[in-house]
Amino acid sequence: MFSKILLFIFPIFIASAPSKNSTNGDIEPCLKEFYQAAYDGVYNCTKEFDFFSKNSTPKVFKSAKPCFLEVAKSECSNSQYNLLSTKYDDFLEVITEEPKSDTSCESFYFKYNSMKCVPMMGDIAAKVAPLAQKHLKVNDSRLLDLVDTCDRVKSCMSPPCYFNDVEKSMITEGCNSINLRNTKFSECLSEIQKESPDLSGYKCLKGVDFNSKAPTDIIDKFSKNQACTKQIMEEFCGKEAVENFDEYAEMTAEKVVQMAQMMQILQGES
Ligand SMILES: *[C@@H]1O[C@H](CO)[C@@H](O)[C@H](O)[C@H]1NC(C)=O
Ligand SMILES: *[C@@H]1O[C@H](CO)[C@@H](O)[C@H](O)[C@H]1NC(C)=O
Numbered sequence: 688m689f690s691k692i693l694l695f696i697f698p699i700f701i702a703s704a705p706s707k708n709s710t711n712g713d714i715e716p717c718l719k720e721f722y723q724a725a726y727d728g729v730y731n732c733t734k735e736f737d738f739f740s741k742n743s744t745p746k747v748f749k750s751a752k753p754c755f756l757e758v759a760k761s762e763c764s765n766s767q768y769n770l771l772s773t774k775y776d777d778f779l780e781v782i783t784e785e786p787k788s789d790t791s792c793e794s795f796y797f798k799y800n801s802m803k804c805v806p807m808m809g810d811i812a813a814k815v816a817p818l819a820q821k822h823l824k825v826n827d828s829r830l831l832d833l834v835d836t837c838d839r840v841k842s843c844m845s846p847p848c849y850f851n852d853v854e855k856s857m858i859t860e861g862c863n864s865i866n867l868r869n870t871k872f873s874e875c876l877s878e879i880q881k882e883s884p885d886l887s888g889y890k891c892l893k894g895v896d897f898n899s900k901a902p903t904d905i906i907d908k909f910s911k912n913q914a915c916t917k918q919i920m921e922e923f924c925g926k927e928a929v930e931n932f933d934e935y936a937e938m939t940a941e942k943v944v945q946m947a948q949m950m951q952i953l954q955g956e957s
């Protein structure tokens with residue numbers, strides 16, 4: 688459930704990341720390719736540098752010039768490569784010197800420095816997708832890896848002017864869903880889905896299938912009828928599963944509402 692939402696959120700976000708043609712010396716397309724290659728470790732030379740930590744950018748690009756150009760030669764267009772190789776110092780200046788007046792976020796400084804966060808976002812999207820239908824336990828290594836990547840991407844995005852509030856809150860929401868997935872609460876729901884126990888004895892369900900995937904049923908399960916849900920979860924999985932139940936139930940209901948809205952938007956557009 689949560690993963691399906693993420694499947695929508697992350698690709699939409701990445702697709703909407705600005706991607707202009709290389710005019711006026713804007714080397715954003717090249718930087719994007721560079722950071723992706725460095726993130727994926729495609730070229731050996733990038734492994735010697737930390738291109739992704741928050742405060743490393745200025746120093747790193749100075750010492751990594753030969754490496755950067757090696758990658759750019761293969762990954763970027765000829766014109767972008769030519770621009771960089773002939774005007775590397777100009778590029779260094781732009782990516783290094785934070786504008787003094789913080790009245791505008793328009794500067795290339797912010798745009799270039801924010802690009803390093805993009806591969807992490809793609810990484811999350813790629814890792815979430817295969818977990819969508821999986822029954823996962825708390826602290827599953829794949830969940831912990833996602834939680835860790837989320838922490839890094841949030842830290843990466845945090846400096847002012849790198850990303851706008853909408854972009855930041857999309858990532859925060861997505862990462863909250865991942866955190867929620869790594870709880871006994873979610874593990875229990877997954878367990879009940881997997882085991883599909885006979886719950887017909889619970890009159891409080893009023894005949895509704897506990898594992899129903901219909902959005903309205905799920906929303907009711909975690910709002911109107913949450914006392915019943917809590918009782919079932921506690922009896923089936925134990926007390927740990929209902930710690931912070933109210934908070935998690937509210938989050939879940941909200942996600943489902945959001946997803947239902949998003950589905951409507953997507954269907955309306957097609
Ligand atoms: C960007 O460049 C490509 C090919 O170089 C061209 O087809 C496209 O129309 C350009 N887009 C814009 C917005 O200029
Ligand atoms: C990168 O390093 C590995 C291991 O040291 C080596 O086998 C490989 O040939 C190197 N690749 C390039 C393109 O230099």
Ligand SMILES: *[C@@H]1O[C@H](CO)[C@@H](O)[C@H](O)[C@H]1NC(C)=O
Pocket residue numbers: 825826
């Ligand atoms: C998950 O890992 C955290 C941190 O190591 C630990 O505190 C917690 O008890 C673990 N939870 C479970 C259910 O194993």
